[in-house]
Amino acid sequence: MKRSRYATPIFIIGTHDEEGNPNAINAILREMSCSDPQHISISIKETTSTHKNILYNEAFTVNIPSQTYIDEIDDLKIECGKHEDKFTSSGLTPVKSELVDAPYVMEFPLALECKLVNATEMGLCTSFTGEILDAKWIESSC
Known part of the structure; x- marks a missing residue:
């Protein structure tokens, strides 16, 4: 069994800002909150660009990376989306979803497109629940 450098799964949330620029952030997956229709919940701090973007566009993607991209994932944590284009700085490629107003990450093997x-506000974070409209399995990323 190969050991991972991170202890828990990493989820990258993709959004667009008001001008359509892509943004990405590491997030905590709260739960698969319903199976029919499928829903997923994530928690995002109110102070982030992603929080504002989700409320504005009513959409987000949940991207699940492979271990190959651990350095790029670290870049997403370090940079602030308000001041830096995280996709450019990390070298990752945003792909505009055809179903929701949010990008998914081309290099990652799984992307969930959510409306x-x-x-729900929960202290410093907001729990966002999205209906999963599509799941993209990107074989070349595995």
Whole structure:
């Protein structure tokens, strides 16, 4: 068994800002909150660009990377989306979803395209629940 450098799964949330620029952030997956229709919940701090973008576009993607991209994932944590184009700085490629107003990451093997259905404030974070409209399995990324 190969050991991972990170202890828990990493999820990258993709959004667009008001001008259509792509953004990405590491996030905590709260849960698969419903199976029919499929829903997923994530928690995002209110102070982030991603929080604002999700509320504005009512959409986000959940991207699940392979271990190959651990350095690029670290770059996404370090940079601030308000001041830096995270995709350019990390070298990752945003792909505009055809179903929701949010990008997914071309290099990552799995992307869930989600339409916002609920936002619940929880202290410093907001729990966003999205209906999964599509799941993209990108074989060349595996």
